[in-house]
Every structure is written in structure tokens, then in C-alpha cells.
Amino acid sequence: xxxxxxxxxxxxxxxxxxxxxxxxxxxxxxxxxxxxxxxxxxxxxxxxxxxxxxxxxxxxxxxxxxxxxxxxxxxxxxxxxxxxxxxxxxxxxxxxxxxxxxxxxxxxxxxxxxxxxxxxxxxxxxxxxxxxxxxxxxxxxxxxxxxxxxxxxxxxxxxxxxxxxxxxxxxxxxxxxxxxxxxxxxxxxxxxxxxxxxxxxxxxxxxxxxxxxxxxxxxxxxxxxxxxxxxxxxxxxxxxxxxxxxxxxxxxxxxxxxxxxxxxxxxxxxxxxxxxxxxxxxxxxxxx
Amino acid sequence: xxxxxxxxxxxxxxxxxxxxxxxxxxxxxxxxxxxxxxxxxxxxxxxxxxxxxxxxxxxxxxxxxxxxxxxxxxxxxxxxxxxxxxxxxxxxxxxxxxxxxxxxxxxxxxxxxxxxxxxxxxxxxxxxxxxxxxxxxxxxxxxxxxxxxxxxxxxxxxxxxxxxxxxxxxxxxxxxxxxxxxxxxxxxxxxxxxxxxxxxxxxxxxxxxxxxxxxxxxxxxxxxxxxxxxxxxxxxxxxxxxxxxxxxxxxxxxxxxxxxxxxxxxxxxxxxxxxxxxxxxxxxxxxxxxxxxxxxxxxxxxxxxxxxxxxxxxxxx
Numbered sequence: 001x002x003x004x005x006x007x008x009x010x011x012x013x014x015x016x017x018x019x020x021x022x023x024x025x026x027x028x029x030x031x032x033x034x035x036x037x038x039x040x041x042x043x044x045x046x047x048x049x050x051x052x053x054x055x056x057x058x059x060x061x062x063x064x065x066x067x068x069x070x071x072x073x074x075x076x077x078x079x080x081x082x083x084x085x086x087x088x089x090x091x092x093x094x095x096x097x098x099x100x101x102x103x104x105x106x107x108x109x110x111x112x113x114x115x116x117x118x119x120x121x122x123x124x125x126x127x128x129x130x131x132x133x134x135x136x137x138x139x140x141x142x143x144x145x146x147x148x149x150x151x152x153x154x155x156x157x158x159x160x161x162x163x164x165x166x167x168x169x170x171x172x173x174x175x176x177x178x179x180x181x182x183x184x185x186x187x188x189x190x191x192x193x194x195x196x197x198x199x200x201x202x203x204x205x206x207x208x209x210x211x212x213x214x215x216x217x218x219x220x221x222x223x224x225x226x227x228x229x230x231x232x233x234x235x236x237x238x239x240x241x242x243x244x245x246x247x248x249x250x251x252x253x254x255x256x257x258x259x260x261x262x263x264x265x266x267x268x269x270x271x272x273x274x275x276x277x278x279x280x281x282x283x284x285x286x287x288x
Numbered sequence: 289x290x291x292x293x294x295x296x297x298x299x300x301x302x303x304x305x306x307x308x309x310x311x312x313x314x315x316x317x318x319x320x321x322x323x324x325x326x327x328x329x330x331x332x333x334x335x336x337x338x339x340x341x342x343x344x345x346x347x348x349x350x351x352x353x354x355x356x357x358x359x360x361x362x363x364x365x366x367x368x369x370x371x372x373x374x375x376x377x378x379x380x381x382x383x384x385x386x387x388x389x390x391x392x393x394x395x396x397x398x399x400x401x402x403x404x405x406x407x408x409x410x411x412x413x414x415x416x417x418x419x420x421x422x423x424x425x426x427x428x429x430x431x432x433x434x435x436x437x438x439x440x441x442x443x444x445x446x447x448x449x450x451x452x453x454x455x456x457x458x459x460x461x462x463x464x465x466x467x468x469x470x471x472x473x474x475x476x477x478x479x480x481x482x483x484x485x486x487x488x489x490x491x492x493x494x495x496x497x498x499x500x501x502x503x504x505x506x507x508x509x510x511x512x513x514x515x516x517x518x519x520x521x522x523x524x525x526x527x528x529x530x531x532x533x534x535x536x537x538x539x540x541x542x543x544x545x546x547x548x549x550x551x552x553x554x555x556x557x558x559x560x561x562x563x564x565x566x567x568x569x570x571x572x573x574x575x576x577x578x579x580x581x582x583x584x585x586x587x588x589x590x591x592x593x594x595x596x597x598x599x600x601x602x603x604x605x
Contacts, residue, residue, distance in 0.1 A: 030400070034400065036400050036403065036404060082585065082589070085589065086588070089592070091346075091399055091400050091403075092340075092346050092541075092545070093588045093592055094588075095346070095348070095400065095403060096538070096541065096542060096545065096584050096587070096588050097584065097585055097588045097589075099538045099584055100580070100581040100582065100583070100584025100585045100588070101581060101584075101585065102581070103535075103577045103578065103580055103581030103584065104577075104578050104581035104582065104585075106577065107575055107577035107578040107581065108578060111575060111578070223407075223408060223411050223534070226404050226407065226408045227408050229404070230401075230404065230405060230408065234401055260419040260420070261419070263411075263415040263418075263419070264412055264415045264416060264419070267408060267409060267411055267412040267415075268412070270405075270408060270409075271393060271409070271412075274393045274394065274405065275393055278396055278397070
């Protein structure tokens with residue numbers, strides 16, 4: 001019994017880590033540019049498929065290093081060519097644009113790689129269980145949790161310790177003032193967008209090894225990421241992280257007791273949070 | 289004076305075209321069921337636009353209430369009573385009640401936050417219909433039921449086997465809804481919604497209970513969209529969870545934007561273009577989704593005012 005509970009909690013934690021990685025990227029973009037990036041799931045899928053293409057040439061570790069950067073680069077191009085035109089216009093339009101991009105990405109990956117999930121090779125030694133008793137603790141899962149931890153720590157280091165990060169945080173609070181102080185806001189937004197997409201690409205490379213790689217992988221992760229942001233509190237990155245892990249564990253535990261509600265439970269949590277604390281767990285009062 | 293005449297003429301043309309559609313549709317390569325689908329989608333888009341265009345609140349989750357209306361109607365016929373009017377009534381009640389409850393949770397939110405929460409809440413109902421397969425049929429949808437002919441006493445309306453008759457049946461509900469929307473929008477209540485759209489803060493300072501108005505507008509909008517949903521289920525004699533999926537919500541929004549969300553008839557124009565294109569393109573290629581995605585991008589970049597927005601500009605200048 002303990003084993004089963006631990007198994008489900010751990011599973012939920014891993015899923016939650018993916019939600020959190022996605023949601024952190026979404027939050028970054030939303031906070032600075034006011035854009036809900038519906039195409040985020042599409043970028044995640046692109047990250048996974050790029051890794052799938054790269055693995056035969058550079059191996060898993062090489063792909064893990066390169067694929068997220070390539071995804072981020074595609075993100076930079078999309079931001080410069082399309083999304084940038086919509087800053088300052090009604091937010092409805094950026095929403096519809098990224099919505100359309102989500103359609104294109106999903107259909108595009110299906111067109112190139114087929115609707116079936118493709119075999120995705122993770123190094124064998126990573127797939128071995130670490131202990132006989134706790135059979136679910138494979139190296140890959142532990143490794144994923146560690147890597148997500150490192151990525152999140154890295155993100156917060158960038159935001160708190162570098163000049164770019166400080167500008168992003170300042171821009172989130174008051175973009176106009178940051179601009180007046182001589183920061184090139186256009187470049188700031190582009191870099192910030194790239195940073196968010198990098199996280200999506202990284203999540204894609206990792207999630208492909210765990211959930212299987214198919215064109216719908218991104219769109220099945222994006223709704224829970226929205227919920228993670230809302231539960232954690234809009235505008236707060238630590239909140240987003242907390243929200244992602246929380247709903248991951250909740251849905252993991254529900255899988256055990258009442259499997260058919262494992263998807264619905266996170267939306268019910270969202271309802272409760274909105275009822276009791278509309279700004280979200282760690283959100284600031286009056287920002288939205 | 290000229291403007292009023294223009295408006296009257298436009299209204300007359302719209303109704304004339306809708307009333308005669310079954311007679312000329314096949315001349316331009318259409319068929320009656322396509323016309324019925326256009327009407328249903330137009331009603332849904334106009335319902336959404338009640339909130340989006342005339343209250344200034346962006347909901348991205350209207351498919352949920354559309355789908356609830358559809359499931360309400362379908363399950364009534366399948367499990368309770370074989371009666372078409374009763375099915376529509378139940379569908380509308382279910383959709384509207386759900387919207388009224390969800391509405392209380394979200395009225396305080398604004399802008400993209402509102403959009404995000406509405407779309408996320410829509411997923412609850414999607415997963416319920418998806419997972420509860422003993423009752424809803426799950427992913428395969430609810431089959432083995434059909435709409436039921438209506439017995440008026442003196443005559444029988446066979447809306448099941450006569451597609452033209454069913455088109456007029458839908459048009460009847462469409463006209464009723466449109467008339468109701470017009471009355472609402474012209475009333476002091478409707479004017480207040482416009483005031484909130486234009487300047488929420490000022491409206492609040494004038495003592496208007498903004499939250500209550502937005503809640504009412506959301507619920508009314510979902511009332512109309514669940515009518516469309518119930519008719520949609522009856523039209524197809526079938527309903528599946530895709531009727532609640534968030535992709536459909538996006539389609540409603542793009543129809544409103546494509547036609548022109550600041551015009552009353554805009555969503556109708558958008559729905560005509562969208563549904564006809566969908567019918568045509570999906571018969572030509574497998575990659576309908578890429579096409580629709582591209583359509584979204586192009587509309588946003590080059591056509592943000594919509595067809596009627598552009599027409600109105602041309603007329604004004």
C-alpha cells in the first residue's frame with residue numbers, strides 16, 4: 001500500500017514537473033508580453049521531434065543539449081515575424097494567432113512524422129530500476145526530476161542574478177519605465193520569449209521519453225499548464241512552480257483511488273482555488 | 289436618415305436570403321444540411337459575440353455550454369422522452385445552469401485571465417463526457433437516437449425525414465434568438481453592457497454593478513449558445529465530446545472576428561465563410577487543421593476588423 005501511494009505520488013510529481021516547466025515558460029511570456037501562448041504545446045512537440053531526429057547523430061545527451069536551443073531559435077523567429085506585430089493591440093488577437101499556430105504545429109508534426117507515436121530511444125542504463133522494492137524508481141525518472149530541478153534553479157538564477165533577468169522582472173512590473181530607462185524592450189521581449197520556448201523544448205525532450213512522442217503530446221499538456229498558472233497565482237513564478245507540482249500530485253493520487261476523475265480533478269482544484277482565493281495561491285492582490 | 293435606410297435594407301436582405309436558402313443553395317453548389325449547419329454555427333458565434341463584441345469580455349470556453357446543450361438534448365431523447373421540443377428545453381436548461389454556476393466563479397477576472405479560466409473550465413465538462421462512457425458513450429459519442437417528428441395536433445411536422453423542413457425549424461429558433469438578442473441589446477440593459485465595454489471604470493463610478501452585468505451577459509450568451517448546441521445535436525442525430533472541445537471555442541471566436549465582431553450580423557457572415565470553407569477544404573485535403581491555422585494567422589494579421597468592419601469603413605469614407 002505504502003509502495004503504491006509512493007508510486008503514484010512520485011508519478012504525479014514527474015507529471016507535475018512537466019506541467020511546471022511548461023507553465024513557467026507560459027508565465028514568463030504572459031507576464032512580460034501579455035500573450036497567452038497557445039502554441040506552447042506545439043513548441044514542446046517540436047522539441048521532442050527535433051530530439052528524435054538528432055538522437056541517431058549526436059546521441060541522447062547531445063540531443064538533450066541541442067534540441068531545446070533549436071526549439072528556442074524557432075520560437076525567436078516566430079516572435080520576430082508574427083507575434084511582435086500584435087504587441088499593444090487587443091490581447092484577443094495574439095490569442096487567436098497562437099491558437100492558429102497550435103493547429104499548424106500539431107498538423108505539421110503529424111504530416112511529417114505520422115499520427116502514431118514514434119520510438120524514442122533513451123539510454124538503456126537509464127531505464128533500469130534502481131531498487132527492486134521500489135520498482136518504479138528508474139534512473140530515467142530520477143534523472144528527469146533532477147534535471148527539471150536544475151532547469152528551474154537555473155531559471156531563477158537567471159531571473160535574480162543576471163542583468164537580463166532583472167530587466168525581465170522589472171519589465172513585468174512596469175514595461176514603460178524600463179523602456180524609458182534605456183532598455184531595448186523589443187529585444188527584451190524577444191529574448192524572454194526565447195527563454196520560455198527553451199523551457200518548452202526541454203520539457204518536450206524529456207517528456208517524449210516518458211509519455212511517448214506523438215503529435216498530440218503538447219496539446220495534452222497545455223491545459224494542465226494553464227491550470228497550474230491559475231492555481232499558483234498569475235504573475236508569480238514560484239506560484240506557477242508550486243501549482244504545477246500540486247496538480248501533478250493530485251492527479252497522480254486520484255489515478256489510484258478514482259481513475260476516471262484523474263483529469264477532472266485538477267479543474268475542480270482550480271474551481272476551489274478561484275472560489276476561496278481568486279488571485280491564486282501565491283498571486284499578488286489586484287494584478288489581474 | 290440614409291443610415292437607417294441602409295440598416296433596414298441590410299436586415300431585409302439577410303432575412304430574405306435566409307428564408308429562401310433551400311431554394312437557391314444547390315445552384316451555388318451547396319446542400320440543405322450545409323445551410324442548417326451554417327445557421328447553427330452562426331447562432332453560436334452570435335451568442336459568443338453578445339459577450340465578446342457587445343460586453344467586451346473574451347470567453348474562450350463557449351464550446352462547453354454548446355456541448356452541454358447538445359448532450360442535454362441528445363440524452364433527453366435517448367433516455368427520457370422522445371420529444372424534440374422537450375429535448376431542446378432540457379439542453380438549454382443544462383447549458384445555462386452550468387454557465388450560471390461557473391459564471392459566479394469568474395466574473396471578477398478580466399482580459400486574458402478570463403479567457404484562460406473559461407477555457408480551462410470547459411475542459412471539466414469535456415472530460416466528464418469523455419470518461420463517463422456508460423451514459424455518454426465516451427469517445428465514440430452518443431448514437432442510436434434520432435430527432436423526433438413534431439405532432440402539432442392538426443398536422444405533423446416530419447423534421448426527421450424532410451431536411452428542408454428541419455432547416456426552417458432551425459431558422460425559427462435562429463430568428464427567435466436573434467429577435468431576443470436585438471431586444472436585449474436595445475434595452476437599457478444592453479446599453480449598459482456597451483458602456484462597460486467602452487469604459488469599465490467609468491461605468492463602475494456611475495454606480496453600475498459591473499460584476500452582476502458581466503455575469504448576466506455571460507449567462508445570457510451561454511443560454512443562446514446552448515440553444516445552438518441542442519440544435520447541433522438534433523441536426524447530426526449524434527453528439528460526441530468534440531462538441532465540447534476547446535478547439536471549437538476557438539472556431540466560434542474566429543467566426544465572430546472574421547465577420548466583424550462589432551457588427552450585429554458579423555458572426556453570421558463569419559460563420560458562412562468558415563463553414564463553407566471547412567466543408568470545401570476538408571473534402572479536398574487531409575490537412576484541414578493546417579489550413580484553418582493559417583486562416584487564423586492571416587485573419588489576425590491582415591483582417592482584424594472582419595468583413596463587415598471593412599465594409600462599414602468603405603461606406604463611411
